[in-house]
Amino acid sequence: MGKRIRVQRRGRGGPTFRAATHKRVAPSLYPPLPNNPSINLTKGIVEELTHDPGRGAPLALLRFENGDSCYVVAAEGLHVGQQIQMGEKAQVDIGNILPLGSIPEGTMVCNVELKPGDGGKLAKSSGSYVTVVAHTVQGTLIKLPSGKTRYLSDDCRATIGVVSGAGRTEKPFLKAGAKFHLMRARGRKYPRTRGRAMVAAVHPYGSSKRSARKVTTVSRNAPPGQKVGLIAARAAGRKKKKITEDKRE
Numbered sequence: 001m002g003k004r005i006r007v008q009r010r011g012r013g014g015p016t017f018r019a020a021t022h023k024r025v026a027p028s029l030y031p032p033l034p035n036n037p038s039i040n041l042t043k044g045i046v047e048e049l050t051h052d053p054g055r056g057a058p059l060a061l062l063r064f065e066n067g068d069s070c071y072v073v074a075a076e077g078l079h080v081g082q083q084i085q086m087g088e089k090a091q092v093d094i095g096n097i098l099p100l101g102s103i104p105e106g107t108m109v110c111n112v113e114l115k116p117g118d119g120g121k122l123a124k125s126s127g128s129y130v131t132v133v134a135h136t137v138q139g140t141l142i143k144l145p146s147g148k149t150r151y152l153s154d155d156c157r158a159t160i161g162v163v164s165g166a167g168r169t170e171k172p173f174l175k176a177g178a179k180f181h182l183m184r185a186r187g188r189k190y191p192r193t194r195g196r197a198m199v200a201a202v203h204p205y206g207s208s209k210r211s212a213r214k215v216t217t218v219s220r221n222a223p224p225g226q227k228v229g230l231i232a233a234r235a236a237g238r239k240k241k242k243i244t245e246d247k248r249e
Contacts, residue, residue, distance in 0.1 A: 002201030006189065008224045019187030025052045025059055028111065029119030030086075030097065030157055031068040041089040042066055046082045049074055054185040056126035057165040060095075072097075073111055073124050075161030086157075094161040100132060100140040101154025107132045109158035112142065116155040126165025130158070195228060204228055 010017040034042075044064035052059045052071075060074040062084060078095045086097040092104060099116075103109060108129040111120040123130045123145060131143040139151040173179045176191070183190035195205035204214055204226055220232035230236055 002199070002203075005195075005203055005225060005228065006192070007227055010189070011224055017187060017189060019054060020185060021054075023053045023185070024055075025050055026071040027119075028055075028059060028071055028073050028124060030072065030111075030113070031064070031070045033117045034066075039087065041085060041087040042068075044068075044084050044086065046078060046080055046084060046095070049078070049080055054187075056168050057124070057163045072120065072159065074164045075110060075159055076164040076166065077161065078164065092160055096160050097157055098160065099154060100142070100152055100156050100158055101135065103132050103140075103158065103160070105132055105134055107160065108162055109160055110163045112152070112158040113156035114152065116153055116157070120157070120159075124163065126163055126168045129162040 042064050044062050046060050047063050047069075048061040049058050050061065055073075057073045059071045060078055061069065061071055063069040064086065075095050082095060084095050084097070085091060085093075088099055088102045090096045090098050090102075092098065092107060100109075100112070108131055110123040110129050112122040112130050113119065114121045128145045130145065133141040133143050133149060135141075135154070136151070139153050140156070141149055141151055143149050173182075180190050195203040196208075198206040200207040205216070205228065215236075216229035217233045217236050218227055218229050218231055222231075
């Protein structure tokens, strides 16, 4: 009997696959919506820029004049001591927080709410941003980092600017230890041994004999001991280019 494969051990929930969340600073969320809807502008200041383990972008501690404070992902160009504004009447400047309905078309924003008051869900990784495309009757049309577009409520808040830390992934790790500690902060197993490099007793793809290799596609309902490879894949391998009618002629 071989040992349990990686997906089985991860599903058990042991400390090897658990992120050290007790080291994290705080979640990146806007303060709750004001109870008084007539408040159109709240001023604040950037008190601190700090690193959050497991997060690629730095966090900015914002403290507002009404006593609220929050940690949000820092926009590119934000600095300690900078005056910021939040609300419908806020200026369209880097770091200010406005509802999407008050942001001009073509503006790049980050930390966008999916629903008003949820604190911010979209474009929070380093270097990412959302583009405000148009204001319509259905709501504000935005373009996501993936290139897709969708409509959001005009009351959803967003931060003006791009998330800082762009280009972080372009720097090489140089040492395996640096990659190990990054993965450890995120609760991921590193390094990962290939299934083909294992013996047949400990992995479905184990064995050095090519004739013993199994099909790499697997059902979505497969048990954890078999659920490896291309899960519920529609196709396996490289796609073949389709020859159009123009090329045939």
